[in-house]
Amino acid sequence: MIREVIVTTVSDDGTPHVAPFGLIAAAPDEWVIAPFHPSTTLDNLRVVPFLVANYTDDVRIFAGCLTGRRDWPCVPSTVVPPPRLAVALAHAEMAVVSVQEDAQRPRFRCRIVHRETHRGFEGMNRAKAAVVEGAILVSRLGMLPREKVENEIAYLEIAIGKTADEAEREAWSWLMDAVRAHYAGG
Ligand SMILES: Cc1cc2nc3c(=O)[nH]c(=O)nc-3n(C[C@H](O)[C@H](O)[C@H](O)COP(=O)(O)O)c2cc1C
Incomplete structure (x- = not known):
């Protein structure tokens, strides 16, 4: 099972990066992210092994990231270095617990260390x-x-x-x- 989310990561100098990813369900509270090379998200996870999964129905962020519009407002997370999206309905803060190396598409297994809900979900569209x-x-x-x-x-x-x-x-x-x-x- 895969959930389409907006992932936020940070580089070693703290610069945030926003990108859509499908997170693969691995176990209760554990998700796998599998970025293809080359990827800023991949580079960031190597140096700062945390991510935020932002659950949002603002689909402009999915389309925007794919078309060069990456500047979406973020606010600090609670326990991990990457910030979360300001508009997220909810978010999960995750720590990388293991990496399965692969030349094309390494797989980072992540565990939820904190989660928060910010506003209600108002239905499918x-x-x-x-x-x-x-x-x-x-x-x-x-x-x-x-x-x-x-x-x-x-x-x-x-x-x-x-x-x-x-x-x-x-x-x-x-x-x-x-x-x-x-x-x-x-
Ligand atoms: C809904 C959705 C899911 C995606 N899932 C993945 C994924 O699992 N792995 C991947 O490498 N790219 C995925 N992409 C494409 C990345 O978002 C895109 O290549 C992005 O720029 C990642 O590169 P970056 O880390 O350099 O930003 C997905 C895109 C969309 C719209």
């Missing part, structure tokens, strides 16, 4: 789910056939058209700009 799927497509543009990408976008756009609010429309527009730029001239 198809457009938010579509933006998360669209962000994953954009992260794989170089690997997927163009026809598959365009077919999936056409399907996801139905949910955007029927159920999006302003935030989801903005997130979707960032993703579509990235798709157009990728195929420009192609």
Whole structure:
């Protein structure tokens, strides 16, 4: 089982880094993060072996990180060095407990050392789910056939058209700009 979250880490000089990741369930209160090389998150976990899993339904952050918009407001966490997202509905602070090395995709097993809830979850929304799927497509543009990408976008756009609010429309527009730029001239 995988949960799509926004991960915050810090470098050795304390600079925060925000990136979407799928955390893989490993055991009660234990999750695996598996970043592909090269990755700032991966570099940060080597020097400061802590992360925050931010649970948010603000899908602009998923789409934004994939399209060069990484400056999302953070506030200090309670027990670990990386900060948490200011808008998180809830967050879990985690410590790396072991690393399974791999040349392409090392796996960091993490244990929750602290968790907090900040505001209520207000229900599922198809457009938010579509933006998360669209962000994953954009992260794989170089690997997927163009026809598959365009077919999936056409399907996801139905949910955007029927159920999006302003935030989801903005997130979707960032993703579509990235798709157009990728195929420009192609
Ligand atoms: C929902 C979602 C899940 C993702 N999960 C992963 C993942 O498990 N591993 C990975 O390497 N990249 C994943 N990505 C792509 C990373 O967010 C992206 O490559 C990011 O820039 C990581 O690199 P960085 O640490 O240098 O920021 C995911 C992207 C999205 C939108």
